[in-house]
Amino acid sequence: MKKIIILILIFRVFFINAQNNGIIEYKYDRISDNSQDSIKSLIQQQASKFLLDVYAYAKQHKYILKFNNNESLFYKEEGLQSDEVEDPSTYRVSLLIFGKGIYYQNKLKRLQINQKETLHKLFRVRDTIKSDWILTYEKKTILGYKCYKAKKKCKCGKDIIVWYTPEIPLPFGPAGYNGAPGLILEVISFKDHLKAKKIILKKNKIEIQEPLEGKFITKKKLEALQWEYRLKAMQRRRK
Amino acid sequence: MSFHNFYKINLTLSLLIASVSFVNASNGNLTIKGNEEPTKKEKVERIDPATCWMLADAIEVQHCGHVGCDFELWEDRYETCLSLVE
Numbered sequence: 001m002k003k004i005i006i007l008i009l010i011f012r013v014f015f016i017n018a019q020n021n022g023i024i025e026y027k028y029d030r031i032s033d034n035s036q037d038s039i040k041s042l043i044q045q046q047a048s049k050f051l052l053d054v055y056a057y058a059k060q061h062k063y064i065l066k067f068n069n070n071e072s073l074f075y076k077e078e079g080l081q082s083d084e085v086e087d088p089s090t091y092r093v094s095l096l097i098f099g100k101g102i103y104y105q106n107k108l109k110r111l112q113i114n115q116k117e118t119l120h121k122l123f124r125v126r127d128t129i130k131s132d133w134i135l136t137y138e139k140k141t142i143l144g145y146k147c148y149k150a151k152k153k154c155k156c157g158k159d160i161i162v163w164y165t166p167e168i169p170l171p172f173g174p175a176g177y178n179g180a181p182g183l184i185l186e187v188i189s190f191k192d193h194l195k196a197k198k199i200i201l202k203k204n205k206i207e208i209q210e211p212l213e214g215k216f217i218t219k220k221k222l223e224a225l226q227w228e229y230r231l232k233a234m235q236r237r238r239k
Numbered sequence: 240m241s242f243h244n245f246y247k248i249n250l251t252l253s254l255l256i257a258s259v260s261f262v263n264a265s266n267g268n269l270t271i272k273g274n275e276e277p278t279k280k281e282k283v284e285r286i287d288p289a290t291c292w293m294l295a296d297a298i299e300v301q302h303c304g305h306v307g308c309d310f311e312l313w314e315d316r317y318e319t320c321l322s323l324v325e
Binding site: 041043046047048050051092093100118156189190192223226227229230233 | 290293298300302305307308310312313314315316317319
């Protein structure tokens with residue numbers, strides 16, 4: 001019975017064409033860290049102090065997901081004007097929280113493209129929309145929408161939790177999260193937390209432009225290049 | 240031994256070494272002229288260039304839990320640090 005319900009939900013998300021257009025604004029929060037500062041090395045203390053400033057900036061940005069019936073686009077709207085930023089280097093890092101660049105998702109092609117600059121190049125990182133969540137019956141309401149909890153494990157073994165609403169049956173979500181049987185309104189990844197604060201549904205179709213610039217690469221291939229770069233940095237350190 | 244485990248061991252050792260070099264740097268290898276407060280740039284310049292790799296790793300691990308979980312964050316910190324010390 002449980003499997004049948006899950007299949008119906010997935011079928012609804014990918015094959016039923018109700019009109020859905022909207023903009024969701026999310027806010028970032030960091031789940032507090034109660035680890036013991038006394039056991040930290042000096043370099044770890046420096047890292048903690050730096051990250052606290054990063055999170056303070058990250059809380060000021062707006063995290064936007066625009067969607068229509070077939071596509072979505074996730075991007076960040078900066079919280080401060082350049083002349084208001086006290087520490088540009090820390091501020092720049094705050095824009096990396098919950099993913100660098102923009103995320104485009106396409107339901108029919110089951111495709112995600114993350115356009116971002118890394119390794120001194122602009123890339124369009126291709127990935128597929130996968131329905132690999134473990135669905136639960138745990139529910140709550142977010143901004144009037146009934147949401148269900150789903151989770152999966154990342155490569156490192158930690159749980160990623162999302163709350164999605166079957167009331168908007170689209171497989172989209174913020175920051176590259178996708179494939180749930182409804183729009184994702186909340187994400188908890190390690191200690192990072194992104195939650196919908198405003199949902200605006202539109203009658204007219206929202207036009208979404210697929211990113212057109214950047215070299216195409218698969219997620220797997222890019223990860224391999226990034227590990228290679230890291231390894232070179234480690235070897236350079238030893239010279 | 241997998242590359243991931245090798246990397247983890249390397250990181251642990253590196254953090255220990257980096258802590259020592261940090262203490263050395265803070266204890267007078269470099270002096271600050273006058274009574275002015277050191278700026279953020281001066282603080283970074285006192286770090287040995289080799290520490291950039293370890294500092295970037297420490298920031299990444301504290302942010303998302305393990306080495307390799309956020310390459311772009313690591314990349315930004317590593318390259319920014321290198322640009323200040325080289």
